[in-house]
Ligand SMILES: O=P(O)(O)O[C@H]1O[C@H](CO)[C@@H](O)[C@H]1O
């Protein structure tokens with residue numbers, strides 16, 4: 659008999675997906691957006707499964723971007739849950755995203771790390787991309803650090819810079835899509851959500867303080883992130899347009915997670931690691947690629963771990 663997955667549908671063939679051979683299978687199994695798929699009770703089941711498997715009761719969560727998953731290996735007394743073992747969870751299919759929920763202690767403070775996230779271009783609807791944030795909320799998370807790898811569009815940015823996100827442009831929202839599209843779940847938050855203070859000023863100031871103490875201010879910037887659907891990197895014309903719009907860094911994630919986190923009342927701090935410079939010039943043969951993204955993330959790994967540790971300590975002491 660075929661294994662049974664969410665709501666009695668056939669479960670995705672995780673091994674086929676991991677080997678890159680299952681894209682059609684993924685498309686067919688994850689794109690349903692009926693209310694039934696995101697019933698509160700199913701999210702409670704995911705949350706309860708994770709709580710039952712660990713003694714940790716964190717209030718702070720971290721979403722690890724491309725190549726940034728080794729943050730999770732810093733956790734002590736770790737409990738790890740591969741996504742395919744968590745009821746109702748999607749699976750990660752992108753290189754540099756391990757696909758595990760990890761709970762443990764970071765400098766003695768309980769935290770929960772998503773080692774690998776979900777992207778719209780993997781075939782997931784936005785509500786599913788961000789559904790782990792709701793599970794986190796049900797587990798007691800009140801503050802979240804969202805990280806990503808991004809292309810630096812601001813000419814002053816260099817590879818290896820860390821951009822604290824002060825605002826975003828929600829391109830999917832312009833096109834009529836949102837992780838909050840559909841029936842509103844009042845138990846999480848209101849139908850209409852304000853986003854002008856989405857990136858918490860107090861957390862940003864505390865992160866600046868942490869960066870100062872670590873001598874990282876030379877590489878810390880503050881700017882505007884845009885999420886595009888991907889998986890294509892941008893054309894020169896697209897980047898020139900985004901530049902006119904005031905975008906500093908370009909990526910394919912984060913915005914749906916931040917919307918859902920704000921919807922359920924979490925405080926958000928987010929940063930982009932600039933892993934490549936956006937190419938806004940036709941006279942070059944340079945081409946962005948995912949290998950350079952991972953390489954740049956690896957090169958900045960040590961500083962990022964120290965920074966996140968310090969930020970978490972300050973968040974916990976608040
Ligand atoms: O945003 P994260 O997950 O860090 O990854 C970024 O890097 C990948 C492209 O190289 C895309 O997935 C983009 O969104």
Ligand SMILES: Nc1nc2[nH]cnc2c(=O)[nH]1
Pocket residue numbers: 807808809810886888890891892908909910933934935936946951
């Ligand atoms: N869209 C987009 N995502 C990225 N992720 C890492 N670098 C980039 C980039 O240049 N563009």
